[in-house]
Amino acid sequence: MKKSIPSLIALFVLFLGSVGVALAGQPMSFDDRWMNNDNARNSDNGDVVYRCATDERGNKFQAPDEDQIRQWISENRVAAGGVITVNFHVIYSGTAGNVSNADLDAQILVMNRNYAGKDYNGNTVAGAANTGYTFVRGSTDRTNATGNKKNWFTMTPGGSAERNAKTALVTNPTGSLNFYTCKPGQNLLGWATFPWSLAGNPNMDGVVIHYQSLPNGTLAPYNLGGTASHEVGHWIGLYHTFQGGCGTDCATTGDLVCDTPAEATATSGCPTGKDTCAGTGLDPIHNYMDYSTDICYTQFTTGQDARADFMMSTYRPVVGSARLADATAANPNKGNAPADIFEMGARKVDGGGDVYRCATDECGRKMEAPDQAQIDKWISENRIQAGGVIPVNFHIIYNSSEGNLTDAALDAQIAVLNNNYAGKYYDGTLIFGARNTGYTFFRNSVSRTLVSGNKKSWFTMTPGGSAERNAKTALVTNPTGSLNFYTCKPGQNLLGWATFPWSLAGSPNMDGVV
Numbered sequence: 001m002k003k004s005i006p007s008l009i010a011l012f013v014l015f016l017g018s019v020g021v022a023l024a025g026q027p028m029s030f031d032d033r034w035m036n037n038d039n040a041r042n043s044d045n046g047d048v049v050y051r052c053a054t055d056e057r058g059n060k061f062q063a064p065d066e067d068q069i070r071q072w073i074s075e076n077r078v079a080a081g082g083v084i085t086v087n088f089h090v091i092y093s094g095t096a097g098n099v100s101n102a103d104l105d106a107q108i109l110v111m112n113r114n115y116a117g118k119d120y121n122g123n124t125v126a127g128a129a130n131t132g133y134t135f136v137r138g139s140t141d142r143t144n145a146t147g148n149k150k151n152w153f154t155m156t157p158g159g160s161a162e163r164n165a166k167t168a169l170v171t172n173p174t175g176s177l178n179f180y181t182c183k184p185g186q187n188l189l190g191w192a193t194f195p196w197s198l199a200g201n202p203n204m205d206g207v208v209i210h211y212q213s214l215p216n217g218t219l220a221p222y223n224l225g226g227t228a229s230h231e232v233g234h235w236i237g238l239y240h241t242f243q244g245g246c247g248t249d250c251a252t253t254g255d256l257v258c259d260t261p262a263e264a265t266a267t268s269g270c271p272t273g274k275d276t277c278a279g280t281g282l283d284p285i286h287n288y289m290d291y292s293t294d295i296c297y298t299q300f301t302t303g304q305d306a307r308a309d310f311m312m313s314t315y316r317p318v319v320g321s322a323r324l325a326d327a328t329a330a331n332p333n334k335g336n337a338p339a340d341i342f343e344m345g346a347r348k349v350d351g352g353g354d355v356y357r358c359a360t361d362e363c364g365r366k367m368e369a370p371d372q373a374q375i376d377k378w379i380s381e382n383r384i385q386a387g388g389v390i391p392v393n394f395h396i397i398y399n400s401s402e403g404n405l406t407d408a409a410l411d412a413q414i415a416v417l418n419n420n421y422a423g424k425y426y427d428g429t430l431i432f433g434a435r436n437t438g439y440t441f442f443r444n445s446v447s448r449t450l451v452s453g454n455k456k457s458w459f460t461m462t463p464g465g466s467a468e469r470n471a472k473t474a475l476v477t478n479p480t481g482s483l484n485f486y487t488c489k490p491g492q493n494l495l496g497w498a499t500f501p502w503s504l505a506g507s508p509n510m511d512g513v514v
Contacts, residue, residue, distance in 0.1 A: 032319040036039070047219070052188075052191060052231065053188050054231065056243055061237070063310040066306040076442050077442060077444060081132020082134070082319070085382045086108065086135050086136065086138055087179065089165075093153040094147075106215040106216065107228055108137050109226070110226070114297070115131045119298055119322060138381065138382055152164065153183055154183060155182060156188065157191045157208070165180070166203055172365065173198065174202060174316070184210060192234035193206060194237060198316060202505075207228065209227055210227065234289075237315075239288045241284045245264045248462055255289065257303040259302060263277060263283040271285065287301070289304070315481055318481070325482055358494075359462070359494045387439045390439060391442060391482040392443055393444050393485065396410075396447065397451075397488040400450050407446065412443065416486050421440070441483070458488065459489055461491065462491040462494065463491060472510055
């Protein structure tokens with residue numbers, strides 16, 4: 001399957017919201033699906049537990065083949081691995097469930113080992129992929145489930161308790177992993193949301209884990225921390241190895257990963273020689289995305305690693321982005337944006353014409369930030385990321401005689417952005433006292449639109465007008481995960497405008513710069 005990133009993203013966006021845990025306002029009951037013999041497991045203390053309630057219904061989200069993803073990684077178009085900040089939300093009831101910071105640190109250690117191709121003791125596992133993902137503990141909050149919060153401790157996926165708990169506790173869902181511990185109802189061990197569900201409902205994003213499945217918990221043989229490694233696997237974009245059963249085309253059947261052998265049924269225990277799909281190899285019972293016991297889990301594959309890199313870069317680019325920087329909205333009430341809103345006055349170009357420097361709308365309440373010392377402290381605690389990699393999706397709007405910029409011109413603009421944001425002059429010379437922000441830009445996709453007919457006004461759009469709205473709605477690409485950059489010849493001699501970060505959630509299609 002050889003598709004471009006833009007075409008894949010366009011395809012995926014059509015399906016947003018169709019896969020994942022039920023959206024808020026759409027409670028669903030999954031009891032008849034997870035409470036069955038295939039999902040049931042016996043813990044050593046005699047309890048029946050249900051391994052995973054992550055919802056995999058709906059259209060499958062595919063990725064390019066592994067070689068294509070590796071090429072994009074080499075071109076810095078896809079980030080390989082990265083640092084993931086984990087914000088823990090400990091929900092407990094009286095004396096039950098208030099796990100200690102040491103327990104949380106032990107879980108972080110297990111995930112770091114598992115995602116680095118190592119076993120629970122830190123020993124390297126032959127054939128296991130080092131995914132490049134590293135987890136750090138960010139914030140921790142603790143909620144005693146009493147009163148109207150009582151049912152938070154026993155939440156189930158898609159219910160009002162989950163919705164209320166997550167809405168109240170969620171922290172920076174676009175930039176971190178929200179990790180909830182409780183004692184889920186119906187003896188569930190955990191569940192997760194997928195990357196492609198983030199944009200449609202960020203408050204519900206994250207993983208929910210039975211607190212007794214953390215390292216040294218009481219639910220042996222599911223108490224080594226493997227449940228979290230499994231559920232975080234979903235969170236980075238992986239399906240169950242047995243999803244879809246047997247199939248001959250690994251790109252379109254099963255878990256959509258070619259180096260995990262097809263598997264007809266979920267594994268129970270750690271059976272030797274399990275082989276449910278003829279001709280594809282033994283079942284991947286040691287894979288974290290099967291249902292084996294914790295001690296049986298030993299690996300992710302390189303194909304799963306590549307798929308995760310693509311899904312994270314596409315749908316969670318703010319999380320775990322590699323650091324590549326050199327170390328040394330318009331107001332819709334303004335209609336067609338009359339000229340009198342550009343009250344800062346004209347500027348002269350060398351040819352004598354007037355231009356207006358910026359039409360970014362700064363009306364409304366000012367959005368304040370903590371002081372620099374506080375922000376720097378949060379950065380040091382990995383609660384806020386310092387810089388990151390920003391994919392730029394260019395949209396070239398041109399008419400028959402002008403505006404069709406070359407790829408070389410776009411690359412030159414990227415070079416200028418990277419120099420300026422790295423504390424350098426336009427030619428790359430370091431500037432004394434200028435800040436290296438840590439932000440790095442790369443050209444991700446390019447679309448070109450020749451304006452004619454009902455698109456003619458797109459070339460001379462102004463902020464807040466119907467031309468801007470129509471052009472952006474038609475062309476926007478992954479607004480929650482990239483910078484949409486539109487070039488045209490704006491009306492009223494404007495040089496450009498942009499939207500602010502806090503406007504994204506309310507109108508993602510309008511996000512970006514012109």
